[in-house]
Amino acid sequence: MVEDSVNSSDLKQTVGYYLYDCLSKEGITEILGVPGDYNFSLLDILEKYEGINFINCHNELNAGYAADAYARVKGISALITTFGVGELSACNAIAGSYSESVPVIHIVGGPKTKDQQAHKQMYHSLLNGDFDVFRKVYEHLTEYTATITPENAAFEIKAAIQKAKETKKPVYLLIATDIANQPIINRDVNLTIKQTNQSSLQAAIQHIDKIINQAQRPVLISGVYVSRYNLQPQVQQLVDKMNLPVATMMMGKGSFDESHKNFIGLYAGDLGSKEVQNIVEASDCILAIGTMWSDYNTGSFTAKLNPLNIIELQPDSVKIGMAAYENILIQDMLNELLTRINKRMTNVPTAPSPYVDVNISLEEDVSSKYYYPRFQKMLKENDILIADAGTFEFGIAQLKLPKGATYITQGGWGSIGYGTPAAFGACIAAKNRRVLLFVGDGSNQMTVQEFSSMLHNNCKPIIFLVNNKEYTIEKYLNVSQKNTHYNDLPLWDYSKLITAFGGDSYTAKVYTNKELDEAIKKAEVQCNERLCLIEIYAPKMDAPPIVHKMTKMLEQMQK
DSSP: OEEOOOOOOTGGGBHHHHHHHHHHHTTOOEEEEOOOGGGHHHHHHHHHOTTOEEEEOSSHHHHHHHHHHHHHHHSOEEEEEETTHHHHHTHHHHHHHHHTTOOEEEEEEEOOHHHHHTTOOOTTSOSSSOSSHHHHHHHTTSSEEEEEOTTTHHHHHHHHHHHHHHHTOOEEEEEETTTTTSBOOOOOEEOOOOOOOHHHHHHHHHHHHHHHHHOSSEEEEEOHHHHHTTOHHHHHHHHHHHTOOEEEOGGGTTSSOTTSTTEEEEOBTBTSOHHHHHHHHTOSEEEEESOOOOTTTTTTTTOOOOGGGEEEEETTEEEETTEEEESOOHHHHHHHHHHHOOOOOSOOOOOOOSOOOOOOOTTSBOOHHHHHHHHHHHOOTTOEEEEOTTHHHHHHTTSOOOTTOEEEOOTTTOOTTOHHHHHHHHHHHOTTSOEEEEEEHHHHHHHTTHHHHHHHTTOOOEEEEEOOSBOHHHHHHOTTOSSOOTTBOOOOOHHHHHHHHOSOEEEEEEOBHHHHHHHHHHHHHHTTTSEEEEEEOOOTTOOOHHHHHHHHHHHHHHO
16 A cells, blocks of 8 residues: 655654654554653654643553553554663563553654764663664564664654554654654655455355354354454454354453343353353354463463364464464454354353352451452443452453443453553543552552552542552462462552542542442542542452462362
């Protein structure tokens, strides 16, 4: 495809303005990051640029987490850091975005071109004259890297953005501080767009048609790439047409409307619901759309699925049993399925939701036996739920999401501390949607500074913070030792911390189920005006049933 040459004013022909024009066309209205003297020229231009605002975070790691969540909500995001110290601080977040297929445009401001060419010993470098070393690091963490010059900017910026969109992976652009204000060299940009091989597509659809027509108990599993490629409408049309039961796996949660009558629940091998497991594993035809077969998704590889029964649609390939069909875009495959497949099932199996009303006294000490069913009751359409790595990540995964809800966690990469800055990024990306953050004290203590960012930017999430002075999930995972203390934490008073950060907020400390119930009712009103923090003083080692099941499974594996 041929892109038109840039036609703008002399001012907007600079590299910086051209970059922001390209990002703006992708719907990016905020760029997250941290200022540093090597990116001042980029930020000076951004401050004058109409249509994109810079959102300051408290460190680059947090900014990367926030950009990751922003991209999950809006489809793509941008992050600005400075050279060396800043970009390396963001490495963990960008690696997580790569692992979980999240398109983040990472823009790095670098030292002046002449200083790099002279191999000077500049601060924020390794003092060895090598200014390409950090880009080389990012070659392994991103799908595309480029060092921008006036001569290549028109091509490389668009090529990087297209690569991020095609692969749903982060990309990296290094722009020296003196380059941002230089005029670009106008040129026609010819970008090759991935296309489906029609012969491969037709061979695959014929094979699929044959398998599905023979199936007696087909099941559809909606995976993470359904969300990343915005395929929810096509998948739901296919489900409605064929009347298929639908499950999701951990990373695919939220990729299908869980209020739909055909949704049966979460499939996680031996860790999930037995009813859902029985339905999925008894299927003679599993239509797996955009799934990942990771340990997190398969209950530590306890999924008992016959590969010969799996029809697997990936972003650019199809696998049917042992047969592979390459160069088929997942969007084209779904459209072909909707046109060609005519089989319709008469009966759809069902499975109960994990969190039903439980007979627990409100006067009892607060615990997960009560608060997960209580969370289920408070969910509303279009909510955004963020669960940090830990017990919440497993417990919240079994909630039944209402229509239009978005679920964000980082289970595949599993970086503790992701949740709080991710909630900030989600608030920035979706200012008119309610954001619910579920975080433990261990996770929050790593990245708590972004509470300040939320208050400063008038964000209004409802935050549920379990305060029990330990990394609970780590204690459950360490099945070989039961009495260690290295996962213990100091006790923080988060309500006072919120006050110290400033801003308008509602806070509550809850010790009983009744206090939690009352605090939720108040927060549901208060969140229209201010940030809400509910500290849950749960007992040590409090965790949902799925975590206990995981521990027993790990113990069996060690025998």
